[in-house]
Amino acid sequence: MSTSKRFEGKVVVITGAAQGIGRGVALRAAAEGAILVLADRSELVHEVVAEIAAQDGRATAVIVDLETYAGARAMIDTALSAHGRVDVLINNVGGTIWAKPYQHYEEEQIEAEIRRSLFPTLWSCRAALPGMVERRNGAIVNVSSIATRSIHRVPYAAAKGGVNALTASLAFEHAGEGIRVNAVATGGTEAPPRRIPRNTSEQTPQEAEWYQGIVDQTIGSSLMHRYGTIDEQVGAILFLASDEASYITGTVLPVGGGDQG
Numbered sequence: 479m480s481t482s483k484r485f486e487g488k489v490v491v492i493t494g495a496a497q498g499i500g501r502g503v504a505l506r507a508a509a510e511g512a513i514l515v516l517a518d519r520s521e522l523v524h525e526v527v528a529e530i531a532a533q534d535g536r537a538t539a540v541i542v543d544l545e546t547y548a549g550a551r552a553m554i555d556t557a558l559s560a561h562g563r564v565d566v567l568i569n570n571v572g573g574t575i576w577a578k579p580y581q582h583y584e585e586e587q588i589e590a591e592i593r594r595s596l597f598p599t600l601w602s603c604r605a606a607l608p609g610m611v612e613r614r615n616g617a618i619v620n621v622s623s624i625a626t627r628s629i630h631r632v633p634y635a636a637a638k639g640g641v642n643a644l645t646a647s648l649a650f651e652h653a654g655e656g657i658r659v660n661a662v663a664t665g666g667t668e669a670p671p672r673r674i675p676r677n678t679s680e681q682t683p684q685e686a687e688w689y690q691g692i693v694d695q696t697i698g699s700s701l702m703h704r705y706g707t708i709d710e711q712v713g714a715i716l717f718l719a720s721d722e723a724s725y726i727t728g729t730v731l732p733v734g735g736g737d738q739g
Contacts, residue, residue, distance in 0.1 A: 484720040486511030489561040491553065493544055493602055494570035496522035498669045499621065502708040503568055503715055508535035510716070512566075515557040519543050520674050544571050544598035550605040563613060566719045567606045570621045571598035572637065575676045577689040580632040591633035594676075596640045603648060603659075610657050619719045620645050620661040624732055624739030629695050630688045638663075642730050649728030658727040660718040665734020666696040666705040701736025 494500040495516035508530040514537035530537040542549035572595035610616030623638040649659040714733045
């Protein structure tokens with residue numbers, strides 16, 4: 479557990495905080511003194527708040543659907559009502575739902591992938607920015623992916639490419655107002671099985687083969703030829719969110735063992 483206090487007294491909003499990388503970011507930020515608002519559409523986020531409270535940390539859970547602007551507004555309004563500001567926004571919602579060659583995706587599946595992995599970041603930035611602009615201060619870290627160059631997940635790659643473009647454009651637009659916007663392009667990451675899977679249908683042998691293709695390509699593309707850990711992703715995300723990165727904006731940092739995505 480980190481003993482640094484980089485986020486002492488800072489109000490930090492983390493999306494997708496119930497599991498995986500989002501949970502890891504929340505626990506580390508809490509240990510570093512953050513006042514947290516943790517958003518997810520799963521009730522599991524309350525367990526993360528309880529973990530933080532057990533360590534004398536400060537966190538509030540908000541259950542929202544961030545695929546809608548209303549959900550993003552409710553999340554930011556919760557932070558503003560409780561704490562009066564948002565200092566840091568970490569956008570972590572997203573993830574591949576289906577793994578298959580592009581020609582096998584159905585129309586509604588393509589739209590669902592874009593809604594899951596692009597719109598929560600678009601909406602959350604839109605909801606948080608007015609307050610940051612007014613205060614002329616803020617840091618946003620968007621969780622992207624090295625999968626912008628990948629196989630068997632083209633709609634997800636397109637969504638994360640959109641996150642990268644959003645990151646660069648917002649950084650240009652708001653640097654003069656004291657707002658930094660960066661992204662971490664996460665590589666393959668070892669994590670416990672998701673307690674709520676993104677795709678609840680039983681995987682066919684063909685789908686398992688297509689997914690294994692992603693694993694093989696990810697490991698093969700990494701210079702280190704391995705998956706990373708949650709802690710390795712958390713370290714990069716919180717570095718960019720912290721004042722240690724005060725002269726960094728508009729950057730997409732690949733954290734994939736040398737895979738540039």
